[in-house]
Amino acid sequence: MKDTVQFQLSPEEAKQEERIKARIQKELSWTGNQDFYFKWKRRSIDARKQAIRINCTFEVVSDPSEFSVLEPFHEQNVQGANPVHIIGSGPAGLFAALRAIEQGLRPVIFERGKDVRSRRRDLARLNRDMILDTESNYCFGEGGAGTYSDGKLYTRSKKRGDIHRALELFVHFGADPDILVDAHPHIGTNKLPQIIVAMREKIIECGGEVHFETKVVDFDVQNGKVNSLRLEDGKTVQTEHVIIATGHSARDIFYLFRNKGLALQAKGFALGVRIEHKQELIDQIQYHGRLNDDFLPPASYSLVTQAENHGVYSFCMCPGGIVAPCATGEGEVVTNGWSPSKRNNPYSNSGIVVAVLPEELGDRNDPFVCLNFQKEVEHRCWAAAGKTQKVPAQRLVDFIEGRVSKDLPETSYKPGLVSVDLNQVLPDIIAKPLRKGLVDFGRKMKGFMTNEAVLHAPESRTSSPVLIPRNEKLMHPDVEGLYPCGEGAGYAGGIISAAIDGMKIIDAIALGLSSEVGE
Ligand SMILES: Cc1cc2nc3c(=O)[nH]c(=O)nc-3n(C[C@H](O)[C@H](O)[C@H](O)COP(=O)(O)OP(=O)(O)OC[C@H]3O[C@@H](n4cnc5c(N)ncnc54)[C@H](O)[C@@H]3O)c2cc1C
Structure with a gap:
């Protein structure tokens, strides 16, 4: 016997083997004491409503040998091969x-x-x-x-x-x-x-x-x-x-x-900033006030909108993560983010980026039109923050309202921050849609728009600006x-x-x- 069953459980129930077993029995309408074995096949969180549910799919078998197995790595000695x-x-x-x-x-x-x-x-x-x-x-x-x-x-x-x-x-x-x-x-x-x-x-x-x-x-x-x-x-x-x-x-x-x-060929790409919030705040927003919850992982988000005729979206969101210095050349700064497996750092970060097309940046037939733009922004950010690996930064509400932040909160970005008005550092084609996009995200996620959130610039290596x-x-x-x-x-x-x-x-x-x- 081999079956697949699907149902929803609360986050607490989804961690209890006995509850899962009983539910599988019910789903399969079993009344007797059949022996069976089960393993997770698919798991996702549905946090759209106050009552958070875990979507569960299980593979159920009467003998463990029936469980689907991984295809092995087919290794062989390739010495002397092409x-x-x-x-x-x-x-x-x-x-x-x-x-x-x-x-x-x-x-x-x-x-x-x-x-x-x-x-x-x-x-x-x-x-x-x-x-x-x-x-x-x-x-x-x-x-x-x-x-x-x-x-x-x-x-x-x-x-x-x-x-x-x-x-x-x-x-x-x-x-x-x-x-x-x-x-x-x-x-x-x-x-x-x-x-x-x-x-x-x-x-x-x-x-x-x-x-x-x-x-x-x-x-x-x-x-x-x-x-x-x-x-x-x-x-x-x-x-x-x-x-x-x-x-x-x-x-x-x-x-x-x-x-x-x-x-x-030139290739459209996206550029913007890396935003950092307290992870606790993101958990509170996404999990409707549930905090320090042993049954749910640190929350993430995925946001997208249109602003000033540009797509604005969150990119590579890292719950419980760290903002990292990702430059590869002299005279530039670049940010990105990472997290450890437990995602247990106190901050959450995400790229918030604006999609741009070659024709908006100059001659679309010039393969380097997007690359040059990317380089220029990375260089401007480097110069604006004192020509080190510190990055220019601004509190979120201050960015929307166009004033330099008086001070900056502590963030996970180790080399350090320099307070500037990013509206003056980022080109208008990025700054304008970014402002509107962030305001929209604040409407979609109540609590996202806070002056405790910090923007680090730039998030510029989202994808390749050139196509081979x-x-x-x-x-x-x-x-x-x-x-x-x-x-x-x-x-x-x-x-x-x-x-x-x-x-x-x-x-x-x-x-x-x-x-x-x-x-
Ligand atoms: C901090 C950070 C966090 C990220 N987080 C995620 C994530 O969570 N999930 C995700 O899907 N993606 C993430 N990404 C993006 C992801 O890493 C890339 O999409 C992916 O690595 C691209 O793979 P690739 O093999 O095409 O190129 P790369 O990973 O960029 O590898 C290219 C390699 O080529 C080498 N190389 C370049 N030129 C030469 C040369 N001339 N001679 C010899 N070697 C050369 C480079 O040293 C490099 O090791 C992250 C990136 C960064 C920087």
């Missing part, structure tokens, strides 16, 4: 490498940043002493931009099978299996690094290679095909298949494409064998979608190779 060179070890690059092994290809990863452990020391220096290492930071290094993040694993992608496979692989390498159940799964900064290390160790054990502090600075194209890669130390690596999974912050890669005369095009074989249209991939190339907007894109590229390479063999 190599695929992968630039970048973010989720796109790492999941490409794992899939390569499953497909019998040998992944060779080049990563400009350091391994997770050494990278952690550089992050500590950045937070404590404001010393930015432009090759080892929150965006560059083993695991990419996702390693020291909240590790939220939900995506707007609709491909359920692919999403499930990416989550399964996370579980295979050490993530809590609850991520397969929760509607809004997340891993947490404290747990992600060891998962990333487990992936790397498996890649090497199977015969793949991972090279840290190895920046790819050029590639050579002969007769329309990629032929070799050049590393920063001058070495050359022969290649036929290269995956460019370098993320949205590797601007040098965009310039490299431009200098080689290869096609690029690709054809139906997923290669760059000008270069055979060169595969733009993941967020940097414009095909992903988060950890899971980047991971899915990495796996998809490998499938395309494997398909191409198998059809060559068939010819």
Whole structure:
């Protein structure tokens, strides 16, 4: 016997095994003492009404051997197999490498940043002493931009099978299996690094290679095909298949494409601020006054509106999180956010961003029109806050009313804040819709509009401002064998979608190779 049952319970009941068991029996109209086993299949919170409910789906079986099982990681020894060179070890690059092994290809990863452990020391220096290492930071290094993040694993992608496979692989390498159940799964900064290390160790054990502090600075194209890669130390690596999974912050890669005369396009993106509230306040608003509740996780929110003909929305909301300095170059400041697995910091933060299109910023045919705008805002914010890694900041109501905050409350942003009027620092195309959008969010969430909330600027690395095009074989249209991939190339907007894109590229390479063999 195998069945699936769905019902709602209160948060308290959803934690009690006996209550769950009794309810399953009732749902299945069982009166006798049948033995059965159950496990969570799906779990989400419905907090729209005062009486909060947990939507529960359970898999019920009469024998534990009937429970659905995870598809394993199909490892094999790929030493001596066809190599695929992968630039970048973010989720796109790492999941490409794992899939390569499953497909019998040998992944060779080049990563400009350091391994997770050494990278952690550089992050500590950045937070404590404001010393930015432009090759080892929150965006560059083993695991990419996702390693020291909240590790939220939900995506707007609709491909359920692919999403499930990416989550399964996370579980295979050490993530809590609850991520397969929760509607809004997340891993947490404290747990992600060891998962990333487990992936790397498996890649090497199977015969793949991972090279840290190895920046790819050029590639050579002969007769329309990629032929070799050049590393920063001058070495050359022969290649036929290269995956460019370098993320949205590797601007040098965009310039490299431009200098080689290869096609690029401007891509709309979003820019704004990172807002921080007390987590207690967000819990109170979202859970209708329930506070310090052992039965509910720290609350999150997702807000969206239209203002001044622009989409304004919350982005990468981190309950119980920390605002982090995410710059990658000198002369800029950038914010983003992360949370530990328990999300137990006293603050909640979220990007509040305004979507902008290339044509609003200048010549839409200039591939760098959005990138230049992004750079300019990051530079202006850096200059406005005293040319360090401190960020310009303002209390929320003061921003709406256009006055510099007399003082700023303590926030989680370690390097520190400088009080300014962000209306003067952010361009009007951002500041105006942002003001209106925030006022609307205050109407939607009673209590959100408080002068205890602080805006940190800018939140500017929401997605890539440049698109590297690709054809139906997923290669760059000008270069055979060169595969733009993941967020940097414009095909992903988060950890899971980047991971899915990495796996998809490998499938395309494997398909191409198998059809060559068939010819
Ligand atoms: C602080 C923070 C929190 C985030 N929180 C979340 C979250 O909770 N959920 C979510 O879905 N997303 C989150 N994101 C976004 C997410 O991390 C990215 O969407 C994702 O990592 C993109 O994956 P990627 O593999 O395409 O690129 P990246 O992760 O950016 O990886 C690219 C890698 O390429 C390397 N590289 C670049 N150039 C070169 C070169 N020339 N040679 C060699 N290596 C190179 C870089 O060092 C980097 O490691 C967060 C990002 C940050 C910064």
